[in-house]
Amino acid sequence: MNFAISECLAKESKQTIIDYLIDKTLVEMREILGDYKQSQKLYNIIENTLISSGKMIRTKLLIYISLMGENQISDKIISQCAAVEITHLASLIHDDIIDDSLIRRSHRSIQSKYGKDVAVFAGDYMISKVFSYLAKKGLVEEISIISDTIRDMCNGEVGQNLIKYRLDISEKEYFENICGKTASFFKTVCYFGAKNAGFNQIDINKMVEFGKNLGLMFQLRDDILDLFSSKDETGKGEFVDVKEGVYTYPLLSSMNDDKYGDEIYKLLNKNKEVSLNYDELLTLRQLLIESKACILSSKKIKEFADKNRLILASLPIRESDYLYKILDKIEKN
Numbered sequence: 001m002n003f004a005i006s007e008c009l010a011k012e013s014k015q016t017i018i019d020y021l022i023d024k025t026l027v028e029m030r031e032i033l034g035d036y037k038q039s040q041k042l043y044n045i046i047e048n049t050l051i052s053s054g055k056m057i058r059t060k061l062l063i064y065i066s067l068m069g070e071n072q073i074s075d076k077i078i079s080q081c082a083a084v085e086i087t088h089l090a091s092l093i094h095d096d097i098i099d100d101s102l103i104r105r106s107h108r109s110i111q112s113k114y115g116k117d118v119a120v121f122a123g124d125y126m127i128s129k130v131f132s133y134l135a136k137k138g139l140v141e142e143i144s145i146i147s148d149t150i151r152d153m154c155n156g157e158v159g160q161n162l163i164k165y166r167l168d169i170s171e172k173e174y175f176e177n178i179c180g181k182t183a184s185f186f187k188t189v190c191y192f193g194a195k196n197a198g199f200n201q202i203d204i205n206k207m208v209e210f211g212k213n214l215g216l217m218f219q220l221r222d223d224i225l226d227l228f229s230s231k232d233e234t235g236k237g238e239f240v241d242v243k244e245g246v247y248t249y250p251l252l253s254s255m256n257d258d259k260y261g262d263e264i265y266k267l268l269n270k271n272k273e274v275s276l277n278y279d280e281l282l283t284l285r286q287l288l289i290e291s292k293a294c295i296l297s298s299k300k301i302k303e304f305a306d307k308n309r310l311i312l313a314s315l316p317i318r319e320s321d322y323l324y325k326i327l328d329k330i331e332k333n
Helices: 003-010 014-032 034-038 040-051 057-066 075-099 110-114 116-137 140-162 171-197 201-228 249-254 261-273 278-290 293-313 321-332
Strands: none
Touching: 014 034, 014 040, 014 057, 014 075, 014 116, 040 075, 040 110, 040 116, 057 075, 057 171, 057 201, 057 321, 075 110, 075 116, 075 140, 075 171, 110 116, 116 140, 140 171, 171 201, 171 249, 201 249, 201 278, 201 293, 201 321, 249 261, 249 278, 249 293, 261 278, 278 293, 293 321
16 A cells, blocks of 8 residues: 555544455455456355355454554555455355355355355365465465464364264363364454554464454354354354254353253253254253353353453553454443
């Protein structure tokens, strides 16, 4: 980005700058995926993906943290945001294949609309375009960091897959897996943002820890929604994780309940042999409510939120209202 644009943006409000950079990121994403327009089938798939790209939380986080320091705005921020967002969207396409999800953000998933094979290739295509783009830009560190992120995501997904239907999963195992599959991306955007802002290495490490905790908070909230919310509220199916044998924190913590733990255990044990029907899933939900599983999970979210508030308080940054608001929103949702 040339100096004139940077100087002009410096006179604008932070929200105006963020909105500008998000708009530039969306344009850059289409540039990265540009040659998909040569194929009508690929065009429809990629367009569907871009249209349902969601709230772009990771992109907003990267931009906001980048603006917390004294460094000038550069084109590299847009490149990082576009690369992160496309890689994340590709991972969601692959997630929907694994989970056999029909809905993604209130739209039909790519795998349900075009088939699993096409969805695999579409996700792979998007990731390949990201690395090609970063290589042409000479962004070597970004290639390395995003590669590590994908590796950690895969390790987390494989780890989760290997313990499906197990009832003896430790809290440590659970958090190791979701740290890879969910928190890794948040660590990455916080790392990029902190470096862009000109933080020293100690403060960069703190922001990476902030990202990890934030990712764990998001996953715990998602675990709660999967068990206690309707299809209309989540934009996807109910009890997706339970049906797949993925037993999340609310379930694992509830099995220790003196009054309801045994009943919950029996239902989940049955689920391994014969999938629970809808009435049984509703019974499970009620038992979880009675066991206060939701409250226990919310307490765990608060634990990570409090850790992040301490991190923010220790940083020599100008404005962090947005980050505090994210913590408050996830904690109170």
